[in-house]
Amino acid sequence: MKALVLAGGKGTRLRPLTHTSAKQLVPVANKPVLYYGLEAIREAGITDVGIVVGDTAQEVREAVGDGSAFGLDVTYIPQEAPLGLAHCVLIAREFLGDEPFVMYLGDNFLVGGIADLVNAFRGGGHDAQIMLTRVAEPQFYGVAELGRNGEIVGLEEKPAHPRSDLAIVGVYIFSPVIHEAVRAITPSARGELEITDAVKWLIDHGYRVHSHPVDGYWKDTGRLQDMLECNRIVLERVEPDIRGGVDGLSEIIGRVVVERGAVVENSILRGPIVVGADTKIISSYVGPFTSIGSRCVVANAEIDYSIVLDGSSVHGVSRISHSLIGRNVEVSRAAGVPNTHELMVGDHSRIQVGA
CATH class of the missing domain: 3.90.550.10 (Spore Coat Polysaccharide Biosynthesis Protein SpsA; Chain A)
Structure with a gap:
């Protein structure tokens, strides 16, 4: 056959x-x-x-x-x-x-x-x-x-x-x-x-x-x-596997995979989640049912129930959920302009923001 x-x-x-x-x-x-x-x-x-x-x-x-x-x-x-x-x-x-x-x-x-x-x-x-x-x-x-x-x-x-x-x-x-x-x-x-x-x-x-x-x-x-x-x-079937570096200020809860070369500092990781190789999680919360690809950065942010593809970064944003973030995407907080959202979005996209 x-x-x-x-x-x-x-x-x-x-x-x-x-x-x-x-x-x-x-x-x-x-x-x-x-x-x-x-x-x-x-x-x-x-x-x-x-x-x-x-x-x-x-x-x-x-x-x-x-x-x-x-x-x-x-x-x-x-x-x-x-x-x-x-x-x-x-x-x-x-x-x-x-x-x-x-x-x-x-x-x-x-x-x-x-x-x-x-x-x-x-x-x-x-x-x-x-x-x-x-x-x-x-x-x-x-x-x-x-x-x-x-x-x-x-x-x-x-x-x-x-x-x-x-x-x-x-x-x-x-x-x-x-x-x-x-x-x-x-x-x-x-x-x-x-x-x-x-x-x-x-x-x-x-x-x-x-x-x-x-x-x-x-x-x-x-x-x-x-x-x-x-x-x-x-993710519900993953087994805990910490191959990257997790510092003493971080908290790992449940089934969490941190792949080789990844760094977790001053963060909470609540599984089940997967953190890809050479990714940095800094002063952030990563919640259940999230997979973060390789070479990503999540800093001063919160994210759960989402997929983040390779090479992307999330800075200073709270809170991302039910999202799919593509490759080499930058998501960050707007600086100096209160109560606004600054977006560059491709065709056929869908964005939901808080009021």
């Missing part, structure tokens, strides 16, 4: 961060989301992986390389434009050959891996397997409607009026018959070849399509609140 990992797309829901960075490389607990998927594929015993890449191809290539760091053999498959998930299967035909394969959306996060899902497919004699989970806002996902006996009776992609709350998780398993399906369908109203249409084609033509419930935690990390929630879930 092979794996096809999708790492293209525009990442419009995470702009402006994704104007300059691949959405699949935004970190959760200081590790890119894409890495979790690649590790799950390797743990399922799959080593031959194709990665579909788009505008951020170079960044993805630099982050993953030839795959050897993950125990994988990686082949890159360029996609000229984000023309749909089924289009990814279409252009990967030569790589996939006539083997069954896992299709894994690179911005999806699935706790517990995929080994059980792969084993269920191998032992079930199915032509395709989709994973389903209940969600609060099904209009943002592919949605499945099941009959009385659990059979799939309907599939829709991001419907305005969903017929169920069962979202299709971004991990699919297909037999080679899917290649016939993706050639047979036509673009949707969105101008894309939808994988839901390909799966519907399989059902309509009598192929065996199995729906598998996902019992563990799953998130599509395409939105800010989803990124922060994934960060929380991962």
Whole structure:
């Protein structure tokens, strides 16, 4: 069995961060989301992986390389434009050959891996397997409607009026018959070849399509609140590990990771949190469910339930929460101008400030 990992797309829901960075490389607990998927594929015993890449191809290539760091053999498959998930299967035909394969959306996060899902497919004699989970806002996902006996009776992609709350998780398993399906369908109203249409084609033509419930935690990390929630879930599982320097005036509470080269002075760190390598935390409070990247500075500030990417600084600000701060960003208190906020903000940003 092979794996096809999708790492293209525009990442419009995470702009402006994704104007300059691949959405699949935004970190959760200081590790890119894409890495979790690649590790799950390797743990399922799959080593031959194709990665579909788009505008951020170079960044993805630099982050993953030839795959050897993950125990994988990686082949890159360029996609000229984000023309749909089924289009990814279409252009990967030569790589996939006539083997069954896992299709894994690179911005999806699935706790517990995929080994059980792969084993269920191998032992079930199915032509395709989709994973389903209940969600609060099904209009943002592919949605499945099941009959009385659990059979799939309907599939829709991001419907305005969903017929169920069962979202299709971004991990699919297909037999080679899917290649016939993706050639047979036509673009949707969105101008894309939808994988839901390909799966519907399989059902309509009598192929065996199995729906598998996902019992563990799953998130599509395409939105800010989803990124922060994934960060929380991962941080809840970290083990304390202090490799950097923590002075005697600082207080460490709970599960806290301070990576090598980091410095903590006169501060309170209340876990679970991760502080990246060569970062400085000075006279500050860092609260639960926060990950701070490498080479950052947090000084005379308070922050919790947030993600701070590499090279950024937060000075003299109280209090930052539920935030995602990009790479090489400066956040500081305005000096000499009382009761004002001075901002330089990119397109598609969202800022909430105290009255």
